[in-house]
Amino acid sequence: MKVNTHEAKTNLSRLLDRVADGEEVIIARSGKPIAKLVPYREREPRKLGGWRGQVTIEPNFDDLPEDLTKLFQGEQT
Numbered sequence: 001m002k003v004n005t006h007e008a009k010t011n012l013s014r015l016l017d018r019v020a021d022g023e024e025v026i027i028a029r030s031g032k033p034i035a036k037l038v039p040y041r042e043r044e045p046r047k048l049g050g051w052r053g054q055v056t057i058e059p060n061f062d063d064l065p066e067d068l069t070k071l072f073q074g075e076q077t
Helices: 005-010 012-020 066-072
Strands: 002-004 025-029 032-037
Touching (some): 005 025, 012 032
């Protein structure tokens, strides 16, 4: 469903009822879409440690090649 801004302001409660029923509403200004009303869905919080034991970081992960190190230190190669 697509409505203009004036209609959206006038009928906000009705539009929200439609959105609550699962419908998406596009709000347009001068015929150009500017916003979309969609149903809000709660998400379960993320559980920490989901990748534990599956990813390893090598001790030299941060090491850069010598020429790049010199560039970061302001030296030219």
